[in-house]
Amino acid sequence: MDADHPEAADLAARLLSTTARESESSAIRDLLEHARRPDVISLAGGIPAPELFPLARLQEAVGQAIEKHGPAAVQYGLTSGEAATREVAARLTGVGTDPDQVVITTGSQQALDLLARVLLDPGDTVVTSDPDYLGALQALRSRKPHLEAIPLDTEGMQTEVLEERLRAGLTPKICYVVSNFHNPTGASLAPSRRRHLSDLATEFGFIVIEDDPYGELWFGDGPLEPIGPGNPLVVRLRSISKIVAPGLRVGWMSGPKWLTEAIEVAKQSADLHTATFSQAVMVATISDPVWFDAHLDQVRAHYQAQRDAMVAALERHLGDRLQYRVPDGGMFLWARCSDESIDIEALMPRALEAGVAFVPGAAFAVKNPATNSLRLSYATVPPAQLDQAAERLSRVL
Amino acid sequence: MDADHPEAADLAARLLSTTARESESSAIRDLLEHARRPDVISLAGGIPAPELFPLARLQEAVGQAIEKHGPAAVQYGLTSGEAATREVAARLTGVGTDPDQVVITTGSQQALDLLARVLLDPGDTVVTSDPDYLGALQALRSRKPHLEAIPLDTEGMQTEVLEERLRAGLTPKICYVVSNFHNPTGASLAPSRRRHLSDLATEFGFIVIEDDPYGELWFGDGPLEPIGPGNPLVVRLRSISKIVAPGLRVGWMSGPKWLTEAIEVAKQSADLHTATFSQAVMVATISDPVWFDAHLDQVRAHYQAQRDAMVAALERHLGDRLQYRVPDGGMFLWARCSDESIDIEALMPRALEAGVAFVPGAAFAVKNPATNSLRLSYATVPPAQLDQAAERLSRVL
Structure with a gap:
C-alpha cells in the first residue's frame, strides 16, 4: 500500500473489485525476485535462452516489413x-x-x-x-x-x-x-x-x-x-x-x-x-523457410545440449538421490527426491543461501502439492554453471 | 456461426459465458466495413494520418534498441x-x-x-x-x-x-x-x-x-x-x-x-x-528531444491544416445547415444538423450511396442518442477529397 494517500488501504478496500481484492501476485514471481541475486545460479526461470534470439534477422525483418507495408506496418x-x-x-x-x-x-x-x-x-x-x-x-x-x-x-x-x-x-x-x-x-x-x-x-x-x-x-x-x-x-x-x-x-x-x-x-x-x-x-x-528451418535446428540442438549438461551434472553430484525422467524436449526437468520425507519448499531458504534457485513442485499444485518435487530449467544457464548448481543442490538435499 | 460443425450454435449456447453470449461487435465496426468501399470518402475513421508515422526514425530506433539492449530488447x-x-x-x-x-x-x-x-x-x-x-x-x-x-x-x-x-x-x-x-x-x-x-x-x-x-x-x-x-x-x-x-x-x-x-x-x-x-x-x-519536439510540431501543423480544410469545405457546401464548434485540437469535428427533424442514422444508406461515410452521433450514445448529430474525422482524408465529401454530404442532408 502506498504512502501517497493516508486512506490508501481504505480506498483499496472500498473501490477494488471482489476479484482484485482476492487476487495475489503469483508465488513463483515473488520467488524469482530472490533468484535474481548475482551469487545465485537460478534454475528457476522459465525464459528462453537469449543467445538464440535472431537479432540480426529481426533487424533485417524490420527493414523488409517497412519496405513492404509502409505505414501500414x-x-x-x-x-x-x-x-x-x-x-x-x-x-x-x-x-x-x-x-x-x-x-x-x-x-x-x-x-x-x-x-x-x-x-x-x-x-x-x-x-x-x-x-x-x-x-x-x-x-x-x-x-x-x-x-x-x-x-x-x-x-x-x-x-x-x-x-x-x-x-x-x-x-x-x-x-x-x-x-x-x-x-x-x-x-x-x-x-x-x-x-x-x-x-x-x-x-x-x-x-x-x-x-x-x-x-x-x-x-x-x-x-x-x-x-x-x-x-x-x-x-x-x-x-x-x-x-x-x-x-x-x-x-x-x-x-x-x-x-x-x-x-x-x-x-x-x-x-x-x-x-x-x-x-x-x-x-x-x-x-524464408531455409533460414527458419536452420534456425529451428539450431534452437533444438542448443536445448538438447543444455539438457545433456544438466543430466550429466545431476548424475555426477546427486546420483540416485533425485529421480526423474530425462525430458525429450522443451526447457524443464522435473525431479523427485528419493527421500520422500524431504519438503522442497522448506529447503528454499537454505538453497538460496547455498547459491542455487529452482521452483518447488508445490508451487504448481492445483490440488495435491508435490512437496518433494522440484522444477529445474536447463534453458539459460551455461553448462559449467549447471554443474556448479547441481553441486550446490547436492549440499542442500 | 460456422458450418464446420453441425451443432455449432448449440455448442455456442451451451459453452459460451453469459458475458460472451451477450456481447456484440461494436456498431461502429460493422459500419466501417461499408466505409471501406473505394468509391466512398470516409470521414468515419478514427485512425491517425499514416503519412505522419516516422518510419525512418522507427527503423533507426530498432537498430539503436538492439545495439543498446541486445537480446533483452x-x-x-x-x-x-x-x-x-x-x-x-x-x-x-x-x-x-x-x-x-x-x-x-x-x-x-x-x-x-x-x-x-x-x-x-x-x-x-x-x-x-x-x-x-x-x-x-x-x-x-x-x-x-x-x-x-x-x-x-x-x-x-x-x-x-x-x-x-x-x-x-x-x-x-x-x-x-x-x-x-x-x-x-x-x-x-x-x-x-x-x-x-x-x-x-x-x-x-x-x-x-x-x-x-x-x-x-x-x-x-x-x-x-x-x-x-x-x-x-x-x-x-x-x-x-x-x-x-x-x-x-x-x-x-x-x-x-x-x-x-x-x-x-x-x-x-x-x-x-x-x-x-x-x-x-x-x-x-x-x-532525442530535438527530433521529438520537431515531430510533434509537424503532427500538430498537419492536423490543424486538415481541420482548416474541413471547416472551409463545410462552410462552402453546407453553410448554416450544420452547426458546430471549430475544434482546437484532436481529430474530430462534431456537427449538429440545423434541421432538428433530420435523423442522421436513417440517412446512412443514402450517404454511402452518395459516396461519403461518417459516424452517426447516436452510435456514441450512453443514454440519449444525439440523433441529428454526426462525427466527422479530418485526420486522414486529403483536402481536395474533404471538399468533395462535404459536397456529397450537402446533397444527402
Missing part, C-alpha cells in the same frame, strides 16, 4: 490479426488449419485469458493436470471456476481418470492440456491418450485447449501429432516466444468459428489488436 | 513495463508523475479493460459523458456496471449536473473523462470544471480516469493543465498511438500505488507484459 490493424500473420500462423499450426480460424493474440497468455473470459462463468468446471502451468491457472482462476485436477504421470494427464469422473457426472466446459513437454513436468501426452482425450471431448461436449508453446523444441524424433486433428472441439494455442523471441508478444489460437468470433469481440475490448509492428516483423522473419 | 520483461519506458512515460505524463506509479499497457484500451476489471463488480456505478468514446464504453460495459450518463456541452462534461446527482446520493466508483479534444465531440473539459471534478472526486471518494490520447494535438495555445494535478484519485491514461504510431501498441496509466499494484496482478494474467520490443523502439524513437 505501424497503423491500427484488424482485431483478429493481419491476413499475412494468420496465414503464417495457420501454416505453423498445421493439421489443415484455415487462416480464418486463427486469432492472433498478445502472446499465448492472452489467448488463455480471453478463452477464460468467453467460456467461463463463475462455478463452471475446468479440467487441468495436477501440477500445471501457473500462467494458465492464474488466467482460469480469475473467472472463479471449479478446477478439477487430474493426476499426471510420465505420459501426461491420466485420461482414464478423467473418463471415470466424466462417467460419474463431471461436466467440464474446458479441459486444459500442455500436450508437449509440459511445464512444469516435461511430460508429453501419449498418442493413445491424445486420441482418448479427443474422443472424450466429442462424447461429452467440452473444449480441449491444447496449449503448445514447446512443441518445436523436440530432441529425438519429430513432433507428436496434435490432439484430435480435425476435431472442432480442440482449440490450439501456439506462440513464437520459444522459437523466435517472446518480447514481440505474438501468439495465436485456432478453433471453431463460433468461438473465435466471441474471442474477437472480447479482444477488441481487451487491447483492440496485437501490435501490427510485431506481426509484420514476425512474418518477415520466418518468411 | 526481445526477451520477456516486467509486467509493469521496463524501467526506461516507465521513465519516459512518467516524463510525458508530467504533473510530477513518478515512474513507480506507471504501468505500461498494450495501448490505452488495455488500461481501460484492466481498470474495469480491478475496480468494478457487476452493478457498480460508473459516470461517463453522453455521448462518449465507444472503446471505453465497451470495456466498462463488459463488467455490467450501472452507467450514469452526464450531459456534455462545448466545455465538456457538465460537472454541475454530476455534483447534483452526487449530492442526491449517487456513489460512483469511477468517473471516466476524455479531458482533451473528446472523441466524439472534440470538446475539452473547461479548466474550472477540471478543478470542480477533482474536488468532487476527493469529497465523494471516486476514481477519475483521465483518458488523454489527443492532448498533444493542440492547435492554438499549448495543452491545458491535466485534471487535479497531485490528486491521488486521478488515474491518467496516455499513449503514443496518435503522436508516434498505434501499431506498436504502447500506452500507459499512472495512478496511486494501491491501484497500480492491482493492475499489475491483472495484467500478468492478461498478457504477462507489453511487448519489450515495442517499448525499446518507443524509448529510442523519442529519446
Whole structure:
C-alpha cells in the first residue's frame, strides 16, 4: 500500500473489485525476485535462452516489413490479426488449419485469458493436470471456476481418470492440456491418450485447449501429432516466444468459428489488436523457410545440449538421490527426491543461501502439492554453471 | 456461426459465458466495413494520418534498441513495463508523475479493460459523458456496471449536473473523462470544471480516469493543465498511438500505488507484459528531444491544416445547415444538423450511396442518442477529397 494517500488501504478496500481484492501476485514471481541475486545460479526461470534470439534477422525483418507495408506496418490493424500473420500462423499450426480460424493474440497468455473470459462463468468446471502451468491457472482462476485436477504421470494427464469422473457426472466446459513437454513436468501426452482425450471431448461436449508453446523444441524424433486433428472441439494455442523471441508478444489460437468470433469481440475490448509492428516483423522473419528451418535446428540442438549438461551434472553430484525422467524436449526437468520425507519448499531458504534457485513442485499444485518435487530449467544457464548448481543442490538435499 | 460443425450454435449456447453470449461487435465496426468501399470518402475513421508515422526514425530506433539492449530488447520483461519506458512515460505524463506509479499497457484500451476489471463488480456505478468514446464504453460495459450518463456541452462534461446527482446520493466508483479534444465531440473539459471534478472526486471518494490520447494535438495555445494535478484519485491514461504510431501498441496509466499494484496482478494474467520490443523502439524513437519536439510540431501543423480544410469545405457546401464548434485540437469535428427533424442514422444508406461515410452521433450514445448529430474525422482524408465529401454530404442532408 502506498504512502501517497493516508486512506490508501481504505480506498483499496472500498473501490477494488471482489476479484482484485482476492487476487495475489503469483508465488513463483515473488520467488524469482530472490533468484535474481548475482551469487545465485537460478534454475528457476522459465525464459528462453537469449543467445538464440535472431537479432540480426529481426533487424533485417524490420527493414523488409517497412519496405513492404509502409505505414501500414505501424497503423491500427484488424482485431483478429493481419491476413499475412494468420496465414503464417495457420501454416505453423498445421493439421489443415484455415487462416480464418486463427486469432492472433498478445502472446499465448492472452489467448488463455480471453478463452477464460468467453467460456467461463463463475462455478463452471475446468479440467487441468495436477501440477500445471501457473500462467494458465492464474488466467482460469480469475473467472472463479471449479478446477478439477487430474493426476499426471510420465505420459501426461491420466485420461482414464478423467473418463471415470466424466462417467460419474463431471461436466467440464474446458479441459486444459500442455500436450508437449509440459511445464512444469516435461511430460508429453501419449498418442493413445491424445486420441482418448479427443474422443472424450466429442462424447461429452467440452473444449480441449491444447496449449503448445514447446512443441518445436523436440530432441529425438519429430513432433507428436496434435490432439484430435480435425476435431472442432480442440482449440490450439501456439506462440513464437520459444522459437523466435517472446518480447514481440505474438501468439495465436485456432478453433471453431463460433468461438473465435466471441474471442474477437472480447479482444477488441481487451487491447483492440496485437501490435501490427510485431506481426509484420514476425512474418518477415520466418518468411524464408531455409533460414527458419536452420534456425529451428539450431534452437533444438542448443536445448538438447543444455539438457545433456544438466543430466550429466545431476548424475555426477546427486546420483540416485533425485529421480526423474530425462525430458525429450522443451526447457524443464522435473525431479523427485528419493527421500520422500524431504519438503522442497522448506529447503528454499537454505538453497538460496547455498547459491542455487529452482521452483518447488508445490508451487504448481492445483490440488495435491508435490512437496518433494522440484522444477529445474536447463534453458539459460551455461553448462559449467549447471554443474556448479547441481553441486550446490547436492549440499542442500 | 460456422458450418464446420453441425451443432455449432448449440455448442455456442451451451459453452459460451453469459458475458460472451451477450456481447456484440461494436456498431461502429460493422459500419466501417461499408466505409471501406473505394468509391466512398470516409470521414468515419478514427485512425491517425499514416503519412505522419516516422518510419525512418522507427527503423533507426530498432537498430539503436538492439545495439543498446541486445537480446533483452526481445526477451520477456516486467509486467509493469521496463524501467526506461516507465521513465519516459512518467516524463510525458508530467504533473510530477513518478515512474513507480506507471504501468505500461498494450495501448490505452488495455488500461481501460484492466481498470474495469480491478475496480468494478457487476452493478457498480460508473459516470461517463453522453455521448462518449465507444472503446471505453465497451470495456466498462463488459463488467455490467450501472452507467450514469452526464450531459456534455462545448466545455465538456457538465460537472454541475454530476455534483447534483452526487449530492442526491449517487456513489460512483469511477468517473471516466476524455479531458482533451473528446472523441466524439472534440470538446475539452473547461479548466474550472477540471478543478470542480477533482474536488468532487476527493469529497465523494471516486476514481477519475483521465483518458488523454489527443492532448498533444493542440492547435492554438499549448495543452491545458491535466485534471487535479497531485490528486491521488486521478488515474491518467496516455499513449503514443496518435503522436508516434498505434501499431506498436504502447500506452500507459499512472495512478496511486494501491491501484497500480492491482493492475499489475491483472495484467500478468492478461498478457504477462507489453511487448519489450515495442517499448525499446518507443524509448529510442523519442529519446532525442530535438527530433521529438520537431515531430510533434509537424503532427500538430498537419492536423490543424486538415481541420482548416474541413471547416472551409463545410462552410462552402453546407453553410448554416450544420452547426458546430471549430475544434482546437484532436481529430474530430462534431456537427449538429440545423434541421432538428433530420435523423442522421436513417440517412446512412443514402450517404454511402452518395459516396461519403461518417459516424452517426447516436452510435456514441450512453443514454440519449444525439440523433441529428454526426462525427466527422479530418485526420486522414486529403483536402481536395474533404471538399468533395462535404459536397456529397450537402446533397444527402
